[in-house]
Amino acid sequence: MAAPRPEIAHWLTATVLLFVGLVLLSEAIVGRAVFRRRTWRAYLFPLLVVVGGVFLWLIAALSTFSTMHLLAHAAWAQAAMIAGGVQLALVRGKLSHPGWALVTAGGLLLTGASFLIHEQNSWLFSRSAFLHHAIGWVLVTGALFPIGEALRPRRAVWTAGFAVTFLVVAVLLYADRDIAPIFGRFGDVGAAP
Amino acid sequence: MSSEIAGPLERRAERRRTVRKPARVLALEAIGPLTIVCGVVWAIAQPYRIAFLDRDGKGLYDYVAQGPLLVVLVGLAFGLLVAPGLVADLEDTDGGAQT
Numbered sequence: 001m002a003a004p005r006p007e008i009a010h011w012l013t014a015t016v017l018l019f020v021g022l023v024l025l026s027e028a029i030v031g032r033a034v035f036r037r038r039t040w041r042a043y044l045f046p047l048l049v050v051v052g053g054v055f056l057w058l059i060a061a062l063s064t065f066s067t068m069h070l071l072a073h074a075a076w077a078q079a080a081m082i083a084g085g086v087q088l089a090l091v092r093g094k095l096s097h098p099g100w101a102l103v104t105a106g107g108l109l110l111t112g113a114s115f116l117i118h119e120q121n122s123w124l125f126s127r128s129a130f131l132h133h134a135i136g137w138v139l140v141t142g143a144l145f146p147i148g149e150a151l152r153p154r155r156a157v158w159t160a161g162f163a164v165t166f167l168v169v170a171v172l173l174y175a176d177r178d179i180a181p182i183f184g185r186f187g188d189v190g191a192a193p
Numbered sequence: 194m195s196s197e198i199a200g201p202l203e204r205r206a207e208r209r210r211t212v213r214k215p216a217r218v219l220a221l222e223a224i225g226p227l228t229i230v231c232g233v234v235w236a237i238a239q240p241y242r243i244a245f246l247d248r249d250g251k252g253l254y255d256y257v258a259q260g261p262l263l264v265v266l267v268g269l270a271f272g273l274l275v276a277p278g279l280v281a282d283l284e285d286t287d288g289g290a291q292t
Contacts, residue, residue, distance in 0.1 A: 004257075015264075029217050
């Protein structure tokens with residue numbers, strides 16, 4: 001069976017991120033104490049991140065059409081698994097210091113940087129290039145929220161901002177196509193003479 | 194205080210408590226349906242994104258990943274699996290805090 005097209009993998013990833021974003025948004029609305037009253041809810045986000053990391057390894061293994069893509073996907077997989085592991089330890093109570101949120105911030109920064117570095121075309125080359133740049137910067141900006149959580153813990157704004165980061169990335173991933181123009185341009189074909 | 198005054202006042206306060214839903218509960222209950230509406234609007238705007246409606250040249254993966262339907266699915270999953278428990282816990286906590 002052939003591997004799915006990249007856009008298919010991106011849409012499925014967007015679906016998981018949309019669900020994660022909504023769950024995090026609900027946590028921001030009700031507060032952490034109420035959210036963690038049921039064990040499965042407390043473990044949901046860390047488990048999704050770890051499972052996402054496993055699937056990213058699978059994608060890294062399948063996306064071998066360029067070294068840059070292989071390295072980028074492997075970097076995301078590692079970042080997701082480390083961040084998910086730390087989140088699991090925080091929920092379990094093995095770790096408690098708010099500074100551990102910096103690991104999540106590091107994961108987002110690494111993922112954002114990977115998006116920006118492995119996209120070799122400019123913003124307006126194609127829709128895919130545009131979205132890679134946009135997602136990269138959204139993730140880099142989104143890293144500010146876990147940093148805020150580490151410095152000023154337990155404020156709803158950090159959880160809400162973190163949730164919105166996932167929602168925005170989901171919307172951008174849903175807009176992804178393997179081959180599509182951006183603002184009527186596609187590479188040099190649609191460029192002004 | 195006279196019971197003729199206190200009685201109606203208490204009943205009015207009770208009625209207000211039962212009629213009004215807290216904003217947080219409303220927000221939680223709205224997330225799932227709003228997500229479903231987004232998926233439906235997307236499906237109407239781009240019907241060709243649904244493989245069932247535009248079958249030409251579509252493979253297995255196109256049937257698995259149909260953007261608008263996935264968004265509706267997420268909305269349903271949140272609305273049916275996550276929101277009810279959260280609302281119950283929130284109302285339980287708020288009720289406990291009021292008494």
